[in-house]
Amino acid sequence: MTLDILQAIAAGIPWTLALTAVALVIGAALGQPLCAMRFSRWSAVRFLASALILTFRSIPPIVWLFFIFFGFGSGYLQISPFQAAAAGLGLITAANMAEIYRGALAAIHPGQWEAAFALNLLPRHRFLDVIGPQLLRVALPSGATYAIGLLKDSAISSTIGVSEIAFQAYHTSQRTFHSLDVYAIAGLLYILISLPMASLARWIDIKLRARVAR
């Protein structure tokens, strides 16, 4: 019986992982221009970035997902539950990553920019060779913490029908009436997935710290 339950719920693991990964990639990528906009020389662009970040972060994820899936999804766009969830969580992640990048930027010594200018590096080299790697290094711990939070938030997508862990658990408990076992197993799976994520992040952090120890 327990094996049945486990199998049924485990079917959701790929979807949980995929949704977390896609949202994280969208967020990590979109977070960069969003963060750059906050430092724009035009106040309108800075204002727009702040407004977007505020909007993405202040509205609860579940409202975002309903808004995208039932709002846009009914009539305007043909959109699958997974696409809607990835878009919604991706945008929220982008706003949070933009703030994480902003904090990391502030932690980089202004002399790094000056040295890059004085060496005449082009803007893309300033970023890719000098600032970017240091930024990632500083942003990694908070980024990893956010990623684990995101893994848990992905459960919200069960409400719009993404067949991830929480979704499978709900339907299994409806079918078997073993709610206690079902949700305990589901919780255990989330722990089992977060653990390697946390230790991977810590391992990378220690690696990088050892290299650039001051």
Added chain:
Amino acid sequence: MSGSPAHESPGMLQEAATEPLLRLEAIHKRFGAFEALSGIDLQVRTREVVAIIGPSGSGKSTLLRCINQLEPPTSGRVVLAGVALEAGQEPSRDALMRLRRSVGMVFQSFNLFPHLTVLRNVSLAQERVMGRRRKDADEISMQLLSRVGLADKASQYPGRCSGGQQQRIAIARALALDPQLMLFDEPTSSLDPELGLEVLAVMRELAENGMTMIVVTHEMHFAESVSDRVIIMADGRIVEEGESAQVMRNPTTERAKRFLHAVNDR
């Protein structure tokens, strides 16, 4: 005389010989209501070593940073190796690049890239800016690191090096781009006296080999013994300027006397 080509007029040659490498004309720099530089005129010839001394807040560092446009001047003109930048008008990227390419800069806080090895610190801009191949850049970097006595540190990260070593690496990094002018912004101010000495030794060697240098410093002995010319700044102006020993021993203006008194009384 007979060897000189006929199509080059003597006038042109003479002009080329006397044209200073760097010419600053009426440089002003304002930060909000505060005027950091109030009209600086300065010329530096090729192979000349100029020391700028003066009290804190007198505008010495700002002046250096105006030369390579880390701080664009509010008004005035910078002419360096034939590239002229007029304050107030947005410089073309090309002009800015050409100007910065002929200037190397060394900072008080070293500003080495902490995530790159010592070798990579020196090689990076050679590849990205000069288009050198990695192998060639690394070879040149190793020569420069040997020159500053740090070839054995090539594979280390800067964080593992002492302040004096870091500053020598920073000098090697700047030299790697073959600058015509080197700017030193208080290169020894964050070092203890002994580590400062090893950096000064490298700078002395550079000066002896004909590098054109402008050095903002509090090292009075270095200013007097190595530089050809000393400039004393106060309140955003040049208050005294001339041959090193002359300025250091017999300043003429009241402000310069006051500053040197304070220095010598320590």
